[in-house]
Amino acid sequence: MHDTAYYLDLAARYLMPTYGERSMVLVRGEGARVWDADGREYLDFLAGIAVNSLGHCHPAVTAAIREQAGILMHCSNLYLIPQQAELARRLCEVSFASRCFFANSGAEVNEGAVKLARLYSRTKYGAGRHEIVTMRNSFHGRTMALITATGQEKVQKGFEPLLDGFRYAVFNDLDSVLGAMTPATCAVMVEPVQGEGGVTAATPEFLRGLREICTERDVLLIFDEIQCGMGRTGRLFAHEHYGVTPDLMTLAKALGNGFPVGALLAAENCAETFTPGSHGTTFGGNPVACAAALAVLDVMERDGLAARAECMGAYLRGALAQRLDGIDTIKGYRGLGLMLGIELAHPGAEAVKKCAARGLLINCTMGNVLRIVPPLVVTEAECDRAAEILAEVLAEEAQNFHAAAAAAQTNAGGGA
Ligand SMILES: *Cc1c(COP(=O)(O)O)cnc(C)c1O
Numbered sequence: 001m002h003d004t005a006y007y008l009d010l011a012a013r014y015l016m017p018t019y020g021e022r023s024m025v026l027v028r029g030e031g032a033r034v035w036d037a038d039g040r041e042y043l044d045f046l047a048g049i050a051v052n053s054l055g056h057c058h059p060a061v062t063a064a065i066r067e068q069a070g071i072l073m074h075c076s077n078l079y080l081i082p083q084q085a086e087l088a089r090r091l092c093e094v095s096f097a098s099r100c101f102f103a104n105s106g107a108e109v110n111e112g113a114v115k116l117a118r119l120y121s122r123t124k125y126g127a128g129r130h131e132i133v134t135m136r137n138s139f140h141g142r143t144m145a146l147i148t149a150t151g152q153e154k155v156q157k158g159f160e161p162l163l164d165g166f167r168y169a170v171f172n173d174l175d176s177v178l179g180a181m182t183p184a185t186c187a188v189m190v191e192p193v194q195g196e197g198g199v200t201a202a203t204p205e206f207l208r209g210l211r212e213i214c215t216e217r218d219v220l221l222i223f224d225e226i227q228c229g230m231g232r233t234g235r236l237f238a239h240e241h242y243g244v245t246p247d248l249m250t251l252a253k254a255l256g257n258g259f260p261v262g263a264l265l266a267a268e269n270c271a272e273t274f275t276p277g278s279h280g281t282t283f284g285g286n287p288v289a290c291a292a293a294l295a296v297l298d299v300m301e302r303d304g305l306a307a308r309a310e311c312m313g314a315y316l317r318g319a320l321a322q323r324l325d326g327i328d329t330i331k332g333y334r335g336l337g338l339m340l341g342i343e344l345a346h347p348g349a350e351a352v353k354k355c356a357a358r359g360l361l362i363n364c365t366m367g368n369v370l371r372i373v374p375p376l377v378v379t380e381a382e383c384d385r386a387a388e389i390l391a392e393v394l395a396e397e398a399q400n401f402h403a404a405a406a407a408a409q410t411n412a413g414g415g416a
Contacts, residue, residue, distance in 0.1 A: 001027060004037045024356065029056025032375045032382050034361070045386050046361045050195065050227050050339065050373040053254040054299050058377075061257045064295035068288045076282060083290035087263075090297050094236055096245035097265035101274065102285025106226040106252035107141030109262035112279060113189070113248045114145050116266065117220045118165075120273045121186035124218070130164075131184040132222075135171040137197030137366070140189065140224055149189060152197075172202060174209040181213070187220040187248075188213075192238040195227035198366040199334045199341025207242045220247040220270060226262070227339070230254035231300050231376055234310030234337030241336065259292035261285070305376040306337075312376070313337035316383040323391035329398040340372040341365070342390075346401045351393050360389040 004025045011022070025037040032055055034044045047053065054061060068083070075081065088100040103109045114132060121129040134140065136151040147155045148162040156162055167185075170176035171194060181188070188210055194200040214221040223246035228238040230251060235241055237249065247270050252262035262284075266273070283289075300306065317333060317340065324330055324342075334341035344351070348364035355362055365371050370390075374382070 031055040032378045042359050042361050044361045045372050045374040046363050047373055047375045051253045052258050053376045054257045055375040055377045060299050061292055061295045064291045065288055068291035072287050074286045081287055083287050084285040087290045087293050096267055098268040099266050099271035101264040103262045103281050104260045104283050105262050107143045107146050109250040109264040110140045110146050111143055112264040113222050113250055116273050117187035120270045129184050129186050132187045132189055133167050133169050133180045134189045136168055139196035172206045185219050187222055189222040191224045193228035193336055196365050198369040199371055201336050204242050207244045211244045222248040224250050226250055226252040231306035231309050232339045236306050256292040257296050259289055261289035261293050309337040309376045312378055315380055319383050319387035323387045327394050327398050329401050342370040344368045351397050354393040355389055358389045360386055
């Protein structure tokens with residue numbers, strides 16, 4: 001193992017520069033802690049972007065992957081994969097769903113949802129009913145269909161022409177969705193808690209209203225729970241907070257605790273839309289991925305991690321509220337359970353860097369919302385430590401913000 005500088009040099013020369021400036025090289029993790037190539041330790045409150053929910057290298061998941069990797073790693077979906085059938089049963093048993101399809105990533109299962117919705121409508125109503133309504137500030141993935149579905153210009157720019165058949169509405173605004181729907185609408189796709197869009201939870205009226213409208217028009221309601229699902233919000237699936245079930249749901253991020261796996265779950269009304277040959281994947285749902293996800297579900301159930309996310313989410317909010325009280329550049333807290341956002345009056349990028357320098361990993365969405373998504377196994381002491389670091393950093397940032405504002409005023413005054 002070389003040091004940080006060595007890998008940064010390789011990356012600068014040989015990797016496509018898709019991820020902007022990076023200065024950290026993480027090489028090892030355990031629970032809520034990670035270490036970089038120079039041996040520095042960090043408290044990981046980003047968890048690989050809401051992926052490592054059981055903590056890094058959870059022994060049960062590592063054991064399942066190791067064991068399955070020595071038995072059968074891949075055989076393609078030309079043959080039935082026992083772990084895949086088991087995982088489908090488990091996911092159906094704990095959800096609204098009747099059937100599952102597995103792929104390797106969030107984008108792939110969202111693609112599956114888009115294709116299924118179009119085929120459902122085509123089979124039932126004929127051609128022309130192919131439009132999907134998605135939300136502004138959503139995030140659904142990086143394929144061509146999904147950058148089109150994603151209601152943010154920054155992911156679309158330069159890749160035009162985008163796909164036909166997507167229309168946008170304002171999140172948490174039912175009238176806006178009604179306005180975007182046409183006789184050609186076959187689905188509405190929404191994250192119950194927007195992740196990249198600033199950690200914003202749907203209102204109950206919004207999700208219930210969507211359910212009613214979609215049922216009335218036989219339009220499929222798709223919940224993208226890739227980030228907010230798998231216990232993070234305090235329920236196994238975020239929509240359980242709302243008493244509303246979708247027709248389709250997608251899962252990925254935390255499903256394999258870091259091993260790539262995604263699932264598309266379908267309710268009975270549309271579960272048999274795909275027929276032999278209509279959709280598929282080479283790697284998707286392979287024995288190792290499914291063994292990892294089965295182990296994740298075991299641990300989540302055994303350790304009651306959804307309930308723990310609710311408790312620790314409340315604890316973390318309390319710890320933050322107490323220590324950040326009086327910092328007037330904090331505009332509010334967002335999210336549910338251990339999916340938390342802190343909205344700032346100023347850009348958050350500098351705060352993210354300063355937190356890392358003090359040993360805390362978080363990130364920032366929408367420019368000014370700090371995203372805090374620690375492993376669900378995080379302890380009270382770890383939450384306290386994170387809150388302390390955030391308090392130091394945000395107090396400093398607030399001071400800088402006010403100093404800059406005062407300087408700007410002085411300059412404006414001097415110029416007048
Ligand atoms: C991360 C994410 C995706 C995309 O998942 P990938 O595995 O990166 O393709 C889609 N939807 C939401 C809500 C996400 O957070």
